[in-house]
Structure formats: C-alpha cells, structure tokens
Amino acid sequence: MSLVFFIVFGILVCAKLLPRLTHSSLLSSGKSIDWALAPIQRGLGESGTQHLVLVTPLQLTSSKSESGGSSNEEIVRLADLRVADLRESIRALNCHRNDHIPIAKLPVEVVTEIFLIHQQNCRNCETVKNPLCLRYKKTVVSLAWIGVTHVYRRWREIALNFPGLWVRIPFHNRKWAEKMESRCHPSFPVVSATCYSDVPKPEAQRLKKFLKKHLSRVQVLDFDHSSPRSIANLFQNHLEPTSVPHLSTLRLLTAWSSNLDLLQIVNSRLLNTVSLRELEFPTTFRWDLSLFNGLTHLKLVNGSISDQTKASHREFLDALRRMPTLQCLHLNGPFLPEAPDASSLEPVHLPNLRDLLVYDTVYIIDFFLRHVNFPPATRTTIHCRYEGLDFQLAHISPILPPLKEILKNRPQDRKLHHIKYNDFPTSGRVGLSFQGWISSDHTAGLEGGESNADFPSSTPDFTFSVEQCYLESLENSNQLAMGIFELLPQDDIFSFSIDGHVRHISCVVLARKLAQLPMLKALSLGHINSAPIVVELAKVRQPDDDSSPQWSMATFPALQYLDFTGFHFQDTHLDLTTLYNCLKKRSEHGLGPGRLRVNLERLGYAYEDTEIELLLEELVEVVWIRDIETSHRTLNAHSDSEDSPEDWDFGCGPDCFYCNGFLAHP
Structure with a gap:
C-alpha cells in the first residue's frame, strides 16, 4: 500500500515541476x-x-x-x-x-463588377434587415452594400477608388450624400430622388444645391412619384439652362395627372442632350422638342393627362424619323388628336424596334399601324379602348388586317405557340384579352405544372385587348372574341389557357373553335364550364360509320394534356365516369389526351367508391390535386351513362351560355 502511495506522489510532483524546469532550461540556454x-x-x-x-x-x-x-x-x-x-x-x-487566397487574385475589373451587382441586389431587396436600409417614401433606400468596404483591406481600397460605386447620391442622408459627392469624381453621378411638397427641406436643399453644381455631369436623372408642380418649380425657378452632354437617361414619373406641359419645361433647361438615349415621361403635348432625337427607349406612361395635346400627326412621324435606332416604344394615349391630317404622310420605318406598346382609340392605332413599319418579330402590345355603346367587331375591323399580316410574317422561330385568354369586368364594362408567347414545342405545360410554367416568360410576346367596351348582346360578344382569336395563326397554337372565369363568350362557341386547332397539345380550362369541351372530345368518327359526315375529322387531333383544375364538376351532370367513357373512346382511336389534371375538391358529391378513379388512372396519366384539409376523396356518382353526348343535360343553371345563351357558369 505504501509503495502505491509513493508512486502516485512521485507522478504528481513530476507533473508540477516539469513545465517550470523546461521553461527554465529554455531561459538558461538563451x-x-x-x-x-x-x-x-x-x-x-x-x-x-x-x-x-x-x-x-x-x-x-x-x-x-x-x-x-x-x-x-x-x-x-x-x-x-x-x-x-x-x-x-x-x-x-x-x-x-x-x-x-484565390479571391484575392481576382482582377480589379472583376471585383468592381461584383460590387456593382451586389449594390444593385441591395437596392432591389426590400427586406434587408440592416441599419443602413432606410424605409423612405414607401420604398427601401438601401446602403447595405457599403459593408463590402469593411471586409478586407484590398476590397476597401478597390471600393474607395472606384467612383462608379458612389454615383447614386442618397439626398435623404446628409452624411452619405456628402461622402458620395466627393467620392464619385470624376465619374458621372446618378440622381434618383423624389420631388414632393412634403420632402424635408434639408433634403430638398441638398438636391437643388447638387443639381446647380453638378447638373452638367449627371448621367441619369430619375424622379419617381413626384409632384408635377414641384418638378416644374425645380426646373423653372432653380435651374438655369445647362448643357448636359453626359445625360443618358431621363425618367420623370408623377404621382398624379396634371395639365402642366412638364416635358416642354424640362426640355427648355436641358441643352445639348447628345447622349440621351432613354426617356420616360407621363406624356407630351408636343412632338417637336429637341429631346426627341436619337433615343433608343421612349415611354409615355400616363396618356390620360394629354387630352389637350395639339401635336400634329406629321410632327409625330417626324419625331420618329429622328429616332431611327428606337428599340422600345411605349405610347399610352391619347398621344395624338383624333382629327386626321389633310395632307398625305410618308410612313416611318423602325428596323431596330423590339418592344412596342400602343394604348389608344381604334383610329389612332389604325393610323400608327399604317404609318409606322417595324419588324414582325417585335414584342407587340395593342390596347384598344372604345367609349361608345354596343361595341361590335366592326368597330375594330380597320386594325385587324394589318395586325394579322404582322403575325403571319413572323419568322418561323418567333411564332406564337402558347395562347392565354382572359375576360374581365371593368367598372360595369368588360374587357377581352388574348396573349401569346413564343416558345419551341416545350413540354412544361404537358407535365401538369402550374399555369405560369406553361409559358416561357411572364411578359407576353403579343397582346391584343379591348377595354372599356359595352357588350349588349351575346352575338356581338361571340363575334368580337372569335374575330380577335382569328388574328392568331391557328396552325401554330400548341397550348391554350383560360385565365380565370369566362363571362362574355359562349363556352360552346369556344369549345368548337378549340376543337379544330390542328396542333393543340395542351389545354388548361380555368374556371370555364368544361362540359362543352367533353362534348367536342367525344366527337370521334368510327372507321366504317358514315352516318355523321360532320365528324369527318376527329376533334382535338393532337391533344396530349388536359387540365380540369378550375372546373367545378358538381355544377353540371358531368362526372368522372362520363369523362372516362369519353377518353376511353378516344384512346381506342389512338387519340389523346394521355395526361390529365383534376382537382378532387371540385368533383362534387361525396362518394367513397374510387373504382372509377383507378380505371381513369389505368387509361391516362392523372395528376390529382388535393387540398391539405381534404378528409376523403369526393366523386359525383352519375355512373355509366351510355347516352349520346348531345343528349347530356349540363345542369348549369339559368346563367349558362350553353343552356340559355347568356353568361357561362364559372
């Protein structure tokens, strides 16, 4: 026992003295x-x-x-x-x-480009939680990008010596406004501000002082959500006529309409605008201003304040001739008077135009289409307004032939393959809209994706809409919608989508029209009464049956995908059994669709038997949409009817186009 004690004691002493002895030996050795x-x-x-x-x-x-x-x-x-x-x-x-480290080896040019992208991302992000992100006038003014100057010594040196990073002056922040004003030299500053009566006086003073001193160096002048009178006061009473050879973008948007001719006021103060390429303004009363020279982008965004325009049609065309490289032209009218010029006018050719929007009366749109030539592949948006009563197809007939010719001449790789239809009420009136997208024969919509996935871009490549019109009869409504639909090359349509409810067109008329499209592969029905669609689907000619010559060709010959997501089965006598019989008949003749999308929440009365669902799944590929609160699947049990489709009673109620010739049931 004593031996164990001495061993343990010796170990503890060595552990205590060994570090001190080692250090002493190091010190003694120098x-x-x-x-x-x-x-x-x-x-x-x-x-x-x-x-x-x-x-x-x-x-x-x-x-x-x-x-x-x-x-x-x-x-x-x-x-x-x-x-x-x-x-x-x-x-x-x-x-x-x-x-x-590798990131330190990046060239300065690459680092500055990264900084600019980060700066843009910070400005676009309204949820950045950072003390330098200030909420100002319902927007977020973010200075969070300045954090890159506190990460790494080389980054800070690059950022502080790159004037292009400091060109956006935050006039709402005195400290940073002064810093950036000194750091942006010799680059050309970007002025983005709001001229409003309740803007704090110090900020307004900083803006005026800066423009008086640096207006000749400004590259971008951007006033958003501003007061028309404040803008007029700034340019008339505080700024002298100044040469602005570096100004490339002028954007001025007002918070409300005004009879002030702001563009003429600004035009009188900005001289030598040789570099100006982008102009965005509420409207113009004149087209002979010096600002309308050499532009590539011109947007008039609020034509409702230009009712007093006295510009002539000749001045308008001459202004376009002075902008031969125009790429984007948005004209929210009225931008011209209704009275025609007595003299003949030579047309204008805009070979570089890529984006066109015209919103005006039928007369002005007709004048534009006949006197302005542009490439057929141009993204085109035509909004036609009509203030009269009992709107008819004849009222827009002058503009249909030139539009149809434009769509017909689109290059093969720029054809419109995906169409969306929408009708909507506007203050007691109605609007009809057809939108088209360019795409190859993609399968996004054929796989049962969301409606937005059916289209390559959120911005249509072609839009034609009629707004603020009274439709007093069903016949006029059908003629109008089908007349607009005829604009689109029927053989190029791969998919058709109905957005929301269909209130102003007969479901039967629309179903018969869609059934004849030779290349239609995907059909999304929205909230339309789908029973007429099933009627058309069932029109399949038997090989040795000549009793129905009107069915000489099968309807929907290329259909692959059918979306019933928005359709309420319980509002009609159409159920899954009837749909199954129809699709089985088509399948026996080698016809689609092969994919189906159905919302279980809209199938109708509760019914526990899922046999018909299983049969349907064996026949086609089905995507069942279930709500998370669904406790059981619901089916409408209207069984194995062998009746002819033309004998079906759709049970749509008194408001159904198909049964009573008025509004289609949603």
Missing part, C-alpha cells in the same frame, strides 16, 4: 520561444511585418523578480503592451494570408 515562428517570418519575406515573439506569463513574472518586485499595475501595463503586439502580429498574418 533561446526565445519565438523560434517556433521563424518559418512564418521567413515566409513573410520583405513584407515589413514586425518580428513576432510569443510571451508566457512566466516571462512576465521573471521580469518582475529581476526588477526587484514591480507593482501589479506595471505587470498589467506590460501585459497590455504584449497583447497589443500580438494582436498586431495576428493582423499582419491575416493580411498576409488574405493576400494569398
């Missing part, structure tokens, strides 16, 4: 612990980094004994000095390390 850092110091080379020394508390204690007993304050002071030295050494090592 060696410093910083020998371990020698390889690092040699790696630093001639970087100028000071010599690194590691110091232990024992060294400080020994220095105390050598000095005859220093005070505690002296020990703390020496320790703080040594800590500061070590921190500086660590900082130097970190800098040395950062200089050798």
